[in-house]
Amino acid sequence: MGLERNLQQAKRIVVKVGTSSLTHANGLFNLQAIDQLSYTLSGLVNEGKEIVLVSSGAIGVGMGQLRLTQRPQSIPEQQALAAIGQSQLMAVYQQRFSLYGQKISQVLLTHDVLDYPHSRANVLNTFDTLLSWGVIPIVNENDTVAVAELDHITKFGDNDQLSAIVATAINADLLVMLSDIAGFYNKNPQKYSDAQLITEINEINEQTYQAAEGSGTNLGTGGMTTKLKAAEMMLAANKKMILADGSNPSIIFKILNNAAIGTLFAKK
Numbered sequence: 427m428g429l430e431r432n433l434q435q436a437k438r439i440v441v442k443v444g445t446s447s448l449t450h451a452n453g454l455f456n457l458q459a460i461d462q463l464s465y466t467l468s469g470l471v472n473e474g475k476e477i478v479l480v481s482s483g484a485i486g487v488g489m490g491q492l493r494l495t496q497r498p499q500s501i502p503e504q505q506a507l508a509a510i511g512q513s514q515l516m517a518v519y520q521q522r523f524s525l526y527g528q529k530i531s532q533v534l535l536t537h538d539v540l541d542y543p544h545s546r547a548n549v550l551n552t553f554d555t556l557l558s559w560g561v562i563p564i565v566n567e568n569d570t571v572a573v574a575e576l577d578h579i580t581k582f583g584d585n586d587q588l589s590a591i592v593a594t595a596i597n598a599d600l601l602v603m604l605s606d607i608a609g610f611y612n613k614n615p616q617k618y619s620d621a622q623l624i625t626e627i628n629e630i631n632e633q634t635y636q637a638a639e640g641s642g643t644n645l646g647t648g649g650m651t652t653k654l655k656a657a658e659m660m661l662a663a664n665k666k667m668i669l670a671d672g673s674n675p676s677i678i679f680k681i682l683n684n685a686a687i688g689t690l691f692a693k694k
């Protein structure tokens with residue numbers, strides 16, 4: 427028997443959306459997904475929820491603008507693409523959210539700013555103020571500066587872990603991670619047709635990581651490994667995370683009504 431989900435009680439919610447949910451394979455906007463996302467998150471704010479959106483997509487949108495079909499290998503080119511794509515992404519969000527009278531804001535962060543007390547306090551004060559005003563902060567990694575000295579390949583461009591860092595720092599009740607897949611499977615479903623969806627995970631161990639592989643697309647970055655790391659952070663903070671299919675973001679309404687959707691990560 428799984429846990430009672432009890433997600434209707436979640437008040438402060440972080441929603442993370444990956445590149446693969448926001449853009450088509452050719453790098454152009456998935457307008458249906460963005461429209462649904464704007465509508466859904468605005469509706470939740472109207473219900474009294476506090477919503478933070480962690481949105482990837484800057485590099486993918488930048489690639490679409492320059493008509494590139496392959497993600498460049500070099501970090502400076504990826505950073506330049508992110509700089510191009512981020513403003514375009516925000517322009518589209520601004521337009522779509524304004525249809526619902528919803529105010530949004532841009533918050534660009536690096537993973538480490540929450541490690542230092544001074545910058546952490548500034549970031550948390552900003553989030554608290556925006557949320558108290560009913561504004562949705564739209565967070566992305568500050569890709570121009572986000573190159574960790576030692577291991578930029580895994581640290582650069584990882585909004586999965588950033589979303590969990592933000593969710594735990596602002597004491598969110600729930601992280602909803604939307605991806606291009608229905609949830610966490612016992613093996614990579616892009617490779618194995620008999621892979622099975624796991625509906626609930628209470629503990630993450632070596633075996634869980636063994637089932638997680640990299641991204642299936644040209645645009646996604648972390649694949650399942652970084653999503654599991656995010657889930658591990660949420661569990662350690664005794665918070666919940668749901669991993670679900672983001673092709674139709676209004677799925678969040680069903681998730682908050684405790685429908686049996688996606689994979690729930692929660693401590694027993």
Ligand SMILES: Nc1ncnc2c1ncn2[C@@H]1O[C@H](COP(=O)(O)OP(=O)(O)O)[C@@H](O)[C@H]1O
Nearest residue numbers: 444445446605611614639641642646647648649
């Ligand atoms: N065990 C697994 N369960 C589900 N998906 C997996 C698994 N292992 C690897 N994957 C891959 O991870 C992909 C999702 O990660 P990613 O492409 O980075 O998405 P996003 O852009 O949403 O961050 C899936 O489409 C799938 O190809």
Ligand SMILES: N[C@@H](CCC(=O)OP(=O)(O)O)C(=O)O
Nearest residue numbers: 445482483484485583585647
């Ligand atoms: N910050 C970068 C990428 C971040 C990232 O984690 O991408 P994804 O795996 O699609 O969630 C961007 O906006 O393109």
